[in-house]
Amino acid sequence: MTTTQPLLTARGLTKRYGRVTALDNADFDLYPGEILAVIGDNGAGKSSLIKAISGAVHPDEGEIRLNGEVINFRSPMEARDAGIETVYQNLALSPALSIADNMFLGREIRKPGFLGRWFRMLDRPAMEKRAREKLTELGLMTIQNIGQAVETLSGGQRQGVAVARAAAFGSKVVIMDEPTAALGVKESRRVLELILDVKRRGLPIVLISHNMPHVFEVADRIHIHRLGRRLCVVDPKLISMSDAVALMTGAKKPPEEALAA
């Protein structure tokens, strides 16, 4: 791990909302091909950190580098164009639109030639074909009709659509914010398998979760966030869940070697 260069790094990120400091000089490192879990108490600044990386929030200070190059996202679209896909906790799906329309929201495919150029006509068949391929690849094709509105899907299926969207377009990093929070036992299992599936394709994943068993099961490294900054990074094989929780809540001080990671 020490010999490879991190794919995505952040140094000294700071974000203030009025008097509230959400990010206080936070650092972040993601290595190629790994699953990095980010854990922290409520209000520790996990979401702000993720939003800064995914372009949804512009940090007041600090720099983010992707492949060593400084990046400066002004919108989620720019992060997506750079290959960073995010599955938000609220899924960011538009309930009344169809599955295919949702998967291509903001990057629709237009018909080739005259119809697309002059009438800006969407290429529905192409979008539906690709959406169906992606969902099948991820084993989610129990959805009968790709044209059905997302609001007619169950919670697990909606999660599946959001994950499929990220996996379909993410070329560098996939970020998942609480992907199992709203799901039942079986559907959580399915999403964890999806996460490992995405990893097997070589994409690194940032996983934000409060569910310690899930975190310890799939993560290669655990980034513990506390009071707006990175407290330490630990190896899930060398630490117990209760120690991780103790670090996260401030009940325990991090060991020296973990601080350096």
Add this chain to the structure above:
Amino acid sequence: MAEAQEFEKVLSGSDTSVAAFEDHGASFVTRIQHFLHSTPAAVPLIVLLLAIVVFGLSIGGRFFSSYTLTLILQQIAVVGILGAAQTLVILTAGIDLSIGVVMVISAVVMGNFAVGYGWPTIIAVPVGLVVGALCGLLNGALVAYVKLPPFIVTLGTWNIIMATNFIYSANETIRDADVAAQAPLLHLFGTSIKVGNAVLTLGVIAMVVLVLILWYVLNHTAWGRHVYAVGDDPEAAKLSGIETKKVLMAVYALAGLIAAFAAWVAIGRNGSISPSWAVTDYNLQAITATVIGGISLFGGRGSILGTLFGAMIVGVVSMGLNMLGADPQWKVLLTGVLIIGAVAIDQWIRKVSV
């Protein structure tokens, strides 16, 4: 496969289908609910056909004549076009209360430039269109960038534009004869085309063509899908990479432009141009057509074809009651019933998603 935790071991023996639907249990009513959910223009279309049949049976052949039916279309052309503009705004979960007075001020500007200042009509019309679009742009900027609620913004601009209209025009009507003599092009959309007994005006044709164009844009272009997404869940739309502010600006500006186009059609229908049109409740008529047409006031749902049907329903009801010799207030009463009924049905259809 991920290594399952202890309590999850039993999952290997469980049903492997992932949250599949059990369709066989769906009742007839549920199926209707699903059909209406996926075909939002169906309800107003059914109500429209019912209204035509009911009035047709009670009035007889006189109502069914192509003359009467096309006369209804002529009467609703202006409101139908304003309803189309209102639909765009309501789809984004907004509302435009200024749309009626935007139309009036655009008409007054067109008339004053063409007749009062003697500019060529070919220039006066675009000037009017620009005024309408600028009014819409002002609404859009206040909603998207200053982040004020659309109801408040357009309530304010409604008053501002109405007052400006009266101050600018000194409340002087431009007479039909003057328009016809100096700027006949302003009467363009009043031109009628007779096919047998049916009388269609260019205004009616413009309304239908406009709605069809907007239907295409809303359903078959990326921008149209973004309009729905912004109204459906603005936060999700933003995170999906849609520039929600630009979409809102464009929607309000387009609504203003369409209102100015409605002004041109209204001049054709009325002949004269009067600033006092501003006291007519065009806004409410446009909102009524939109709501009866099944466009959800919460945004993101409905088909613009429904608005066209909604405007036609109001036209059929008022013509039918008129021919029956009923007190005009019955039309108002029935419109109220239709509005409440339409919203109740909208709420019921929405429950399909639970």
